[in-house]
Amino acid sequence: MRLPLFALLVAAFGLSLGHDPSVAHAQDAAAAQADASVSMEIVVLHGTNDGTGIDPKIGKMPELAKPPFSSYNSYKLLDRSKQTSSKASPSTLKLPNDRVLKVSLKDVVQPAKKGDSKRYVISASIQKPGGSDFLPLLEVNAKAGETFFVAGQNHKGGVLVIGIKVNP
Amino acid sequence: MTTKMMNGEAHDTRTKRPPTDLELMLYVDGELEGDRLREVRQALSRDSTLRNKVAALSLSAAAVRENAESAVAIDLTDGIMARIAADKSPTRDARDAAPAPLDAPLERKDAEVKPLLRPGLDKAAAKSTPSNDNSRGIFALAAIAVAAAAGLMIWGRMDVGTPHPQGAPVAAVTTPAELPATPAPTTAEAARAADTESQDGDAEPGVAVAAVDFGTKIGTIFYVPAEAATSNHTTTVVWLADDSAGGEQ
Numbered sequence: 001m002r003l004p005l006f007a008l009l010v011a012a013f014g015l016s017l018g019h020d021p022s023v024a025h026a027q028d029a030a031a032a033q034a035d036a037s038v039s040m041e042i043v044v045l046h047g048t049n050d051g052t053g054i055d056p057k058i059g060k061m062p063e064l065a066k067p068p069f070s071s072y073n074s075y076k077l078l079d080r081s082k083q084t085s086s087k088a089s090p091s092t093l094k095l096p097n098d099r100v101l102k103v104s105l106k107d108v109v110q111p112a113k114k115g116d117s118k119r120y121v122i123s124a125s126i127q128k129p130g131g132s133d134f135l136p137l138l139e140v141n142a143k144a145g146e147t148f149f150v151a152g153q154n155h156k157g158g159v160l161v162i163g164i165k166v167n168p
Numbered sequence: 169m170t171t172k173m174m175n176g177e178a179h180d181t182r183t184k185r186p187p188t189d190l191e192l193m194l195y196v197d198g199e200l201e202g203d204r205l206r207e208v209r210q211a212l213s214r215d216s217t218l219r220n221k222v223a224a225l226s227l228s229a230a231a232v233r234e235n236a237e238s239a240v241a242i243d244l245t246d247g248i249m250a251r252i253a254a255d256k257s258p259t260r261d262a263r264d265a266a267p268a269p270l271d272a273p274l275e276r277k278d279a280e281v282k283p284l285l286r287p288g289l290d291k292a293a294a295k296s297t298p299s300n301d302n303s304r305g306i307f308a309l310a311a312i313a314v315a316a317a318a319g320l321m322i323w324g325r326m327d328v329g330t331p332h333p334q335g336a337p338v339a340a341v342t343t344p345a346e347l348p349a350t351p352a353p354t355t356a357e358a359a360r361a362a363d364t365e366s367q368d369g370d371a372e373p374g375v376a377v378a379a380v381d382f383g384t385k386i387g388t389i390f391y392v393p394a395e396a397a398t399s400n401h402t403t404t405v406v407w408l409a410d411d412s413a414g415g416e417q
Contacts, residue, residue, distance in 0.1 A: 068405060121378065135381075136381040137381035138381075140375045141376045142376075146374030151408075
């Protein structure tokens, strides 16, 4: 009686180890180490209501006409830069308000299904000059080519809008 | 003195040595036999001291024999039984009143042993044996192990899609439906927008927020509809309320 139960215990434990998806996830993460560096495009816009409209240098960005961006009728491109970030070395960008944007690649998630594209786990934070955090942590899971925005910082009568896109 | 003489006299000395007290006692008791008895008699005939010793021993032996016989003659049985008969104490009456027959089964109600179990468990406890108790424990361990395995599997599957640090707060997902009246949309507007989104149907965000910590700020996450984005997915916007004075540097 005791032997089959002991075997059941061992089998259950082995089942938990053998089918633990976190193991597969760890294997995926190990595979992603090879390309654990990603190129990102960061745009810094200044949104105001001065009626000048959208700066043509920004390019095609229809989101700016939709809420919440439509709270401002004019957007001007302040900066556009390409940054390369990896797990070991996060990229930093000094913003017009002297705050520092820090962006780092945390992980690369391989696609679950064939044909899907892999996703990048990006971490972003904004620090004030004094060292305190304006945005302590933002962690997103993004596909290449998709832009996400961090907005709301007051700047010269308007707001700063930061767009971050992982380049394919 | 020559060796020959010594040998011859040694035999004589051994045979004519004076009797010891023990031999005298044996002589008095009639337990001495053979040549030694003859030698002791010869010694007694020659030595008056030995004769006195034998007389004293004989006297004391006679006295002991007389006392021993008188002691055997004393019978204590009658006296003891008379005393028992005279004893009228209750303890003796209860003990002697109704003696239980030896062949009858002995029953002592005050010594009855009852199991220390709750009434509802009597049946199960009656069926259980020490080996069953062990098996119950092993069954419990097996159940715990299986539950832990299942939990690990479920947790692992949930964690593969969106890895994020434990304990990080995740903000509510909202989508604006109308133009905000102020540059920084309020949480109420965001909630209203979320309701609108739920009516429009779920659109897969191109960027999913895995974790966010606004610190002391008030923040809102917006998902701009897909038709307004260059890609086919909704656009994720994290909007924070900046309480700094103008933010102009």
